[in-house]
Amino acid sequence: MTDHRPWRGVLVATALPLNDDLSVNYDRYAEHCAWLVGNGCDGVVPNGSLGEYQVLTPVERARVVETAVAAIGGRRVMPGVAAYGSAESRRWAEQAGEAGCEAVMLLPPNAYRADERSVVAHYAEVAQAGLPVVAYNNPIDTKVDLVPELLARLHGEGHIRGVKEFSGDVRRAYRIAELAPELDLLIGADDVLLELAVAGAKGWVAGYPNALPRASVELYHAAVAGDLDTARGLYRQLHPLLRWDSRVEFVQAIKLSMDLVGRHGGPCRPPRVPLLPEQEAAVRAATEKAVAAGLA
Numbered sequence: 034m035t036d037h038r039p040w041r042g043v044l045v046a047t048a049l050p051l052n053d054d055l056s057v058n059y060d061r062y063a064e065h066c067a068w069l070v071g072n073g074c075d076g077v078v079p080n081g082s083l084g085e086y087q088v089l090t091p092v093e094r095a096r097v098v099e100t101a102v103a104a105i106g107g108r109r110v111m112p113g114v115a116a117y118g119s120a121e122s123r124r125w126a127e128q129a130g131e132a133g134c135e136a137v138m139l140l141p142p143n144a145y146r147a148d149e150r151s152v153v154a155h156y157a158e159v160a161q162a163g164l165p166v167v168a169y170n171n172p173i174d175t176k177v178d179l180v181p182e183l184l185a186r187l188h189g190e191g192h193i194r195g196v197k198e199f200s201g202d203v204r205r206a207y208r209i210a211e212l213a214p215e216l217d218l219l220i221g222a223d224d225v226l227l228e229l230a231v232a233g234a235k236g237w238v239a240g241y242p243n244a245l246p247r248a249s250v251e252l253y254h255a256a257v258a259g260d261l262d263t264a265r266g267l268y269r270q271l272h273p274l275l276r277w278d279s280r281v282e283f284v285q286a287i288k289l290s291m292d293l294v295g296r297h298g299g300p301c302r303p304p305r306v307p308l309l310p311e312q313e314a315a316v317r318a319a320t321e322k323a324v325a326a327g328l329a
Contacts, residue, residue: 038217039108039135040167040195041236042075043253046083046113048243048288049097051299057093061297063104065243068296072246076109077101078138078238080125082174083284086113088302094125098132107133111167115140119158126162136165138197138238141177149183156192167195167219169238181205185212197221197238198229201279206232220253223278227268230256240278241271244290244298244320248328270326273319282308289313290320294329 047069050061066077079101080086080094089097101110114125114137126137139159141152160166168187172178179187179196187193198205199221206218206229220229220237230237230253242249248267255263268275277286285308288298300307308316323329 037135038165038194038235039076040111040138040165040217040219040238043073043237043239043242043250044076044078044111044219045069045074045239045242045246046078046081047101048284048291048298049079049084049089050297051302053300055300055302057089057097058297058299059096059100062097063100065296066101066104066110069242069246070105070109072242073250074239074242074246075236076111077105079110079112080115081113081138081169081238082171083240083243083287084113085284085302085305086115095128095132098129098134102133108135110134111136111138113138113140113169114159115143115169117142117144119155122155122159123162126159126164126166130162130164134164136167136194137162138167138169139193140169140171140175141179143175143177146176152177152179152183153187153190153192156187157190160192165194166192167197167217167238168193169197169199170221171199173199173201181208181212184209184216188213188216195219195235199279201225203228203232206234223275224272226253226275227256227264230264231259231261240283240287241274241290243287244294244296245271245274245323245328248323267328270328271323274316274323277316282312286312286316289316293317293320294324 170179195217252267291298
């Protein structure tokens with residue numbers, strides 16, 4: 034098994050730029066991927082929740098991956114391959130490999146509350162595609178919790194190499210390290226970055242760097258290096274925005290911040306609806322404050 038771990042560092046779960054007619058703007062997406070890497074991010078994760086993969090056609094979803102690879106190289110691209118069925122997830126993992134990617138990120142079965150045997154079978158099937166798999170634990174949305182004991186089993190059986198941890202329970206970091214010390218823990222929610230970095234995270238599958246990459250990367254590197262004076266200061270400044278990553282409206286919030294800093298966030302596809310006026314005002318105020326502080 035290779036020691037190459039392309040999921041380490043700051044990988045941005047990319048928002049997907051849409052035109053006013055809700056078609057995908059692939060040129061803007063390519064430019065966005067290149068801009069993120071140019072601003073210090075290590076790679077991108079297309080077709081995650083933030084990329085609205087659930088409402089893309091198969092043709093669009095494949096082209097998003099191909100666009101990212103063409104823009105920044107496959108080594109820097111770790112697509113999400115979640116789907117209702119294990120066979121479909123495996124096909125998306127195979128497509129990622131054909132496009133030149135070197136790892137994929139996979140949610141557990143998310144069409145129903147799967148039991149442990151189903152979860153193990155799901156990861157075993159997708160691992161057969163031949164790419165390293167990073168699990169994505171999001172029990173809030175999927176209703177399937179990849180608890181440390183289950184993660185250790187999946188790792189021990191060779192099905193996963195890392196985990197994007199989105200439960201919000203930072204205590205799990207220590208239990209995962211005890212049960213599966215070679216399993217890479219990735220920060221999965223922006224608003225627990227500092228806590229999980231201190232606990233030994235090897236990477237960050239990140240949301241808010243879509244709008245504020247340089248400050249976010251600086252925060253991450255300070256946190257994992259143990260420079261807590263720098264990290265705490267940036268964390269306090271950024272946290273009013275970072276906490277939106279754990280809210281239902283995270284896609285709309287991050288896209289709004291992108292628009293405000295001069296990027297193209299744009300609209301979202303239904304069933305997502307625009308932010309409420311008070312939500313928009315809160316995101317706008319926090320973003321403008323970050324910009325005024327020189328964080329953009």
